[in-house]
Amino acid sequence: xxxxxxxxxxxxxxxxxxxxxxxxxxxxxxxxxxxxxxxxxxxxxxxxxxxxxxxxxxxxxxxxxxxxxxxxxxxxxxxxxxxxxxxxxxxxxxxxxxxxxxxxxxxxxxxx
Amino acid sequence: xxxxxxxxxxxxxxxxxxxxxxxxxxxxxxxxxxxxxxxxxxxxxxxxxxxxxxxxxxxxxxxxxxxxxxxxxxxxxxxxxxxxxxxxxxxxxxxxxxxxxxxxxxxxxxxx
Numbered sequence: 001x002x003x004x005x006x007x008x009x010x011x012x013x014x015x016x017x018x019x020x021x022x023x024x025x026x027x028x029x030x031x032x033x034x035x036x037x038x039x040x041x042x043x044x045x046x047x048x049x050x051x052x053x054x055x056x057x058x059x060x061x062x063x064x065x066x067x068x069x070x071x072x073x074x075x076x077x078x079x080x081x082x083x084x085x086x087x088x089x090x091x092x093x094x095x096x097x098x099x100x101x102x103x104x105x106x107x108x109x110x111x112x
Numbered sequence: 113x114x115x116x117x118x119x120x121x122x123x124x125x126x127x128x129x130x131x132x133x134x135x136x137x138x139x140x141x142x143x144x145x146x147x148x149x150x151x152x153x154x155x156x157x158x159x160x161x162x163x164x165x166x167x168x169x170x171x172x173x174x175x176x177x178x179x180x181x182x183x184x185x186x187x188x189x190x191x192x193x194x195x196x197x198x199x200x201x202x203x204x205x206x207x208x209x210x211x212x213x214x215x216x217x218x219x220x221x222x223x224x
Binding site for chain 1: 116118144153154155156157158161200202210211212214215216217
């Protein structure tokens, strides 16, 4: 039981490049989330999913896309990277009742 | 007024002290309240999850919710150096699996 895994751990992108942040969970949770965390700030919700094939926008979705083809995987796609997307990205999965939650270790992204 | 306000930090206390961390909120629709602990360069972990006014205790941690005053607190008794971390409050309308609004977090340092 690995919990939530995220890859890569760290990445430097040039402005305009694209990349996919990977997130996988092995707990069969339906609810999965992508957050970004900027220094001194709380977590901001980018996108979330309540099950395979279902995704919805969070508070700060612009510049990002997601897909959820399986229960286990919830990748986050950055198109045309901008310096404003420099942040730490966390993926989380939660059980239906909400009392069991796991966050991944995060992906640190630097856009130059 | 921001939806969730968290006491600014950082906070430094001696080992054994009682710590009080607080958040206020403006959205009366919030029904579920969480506290997360985040160690440096790690993902957040759920500490406490409550959905009613009153107190909930778990070991050295007590979560307090006052919906009438729109105020939540986390108390840490007999604080330990291992409690040194950033603490984030979060709130949701329909559960921990709903879209959550996070406070900015407060960094706590417990001095041996």
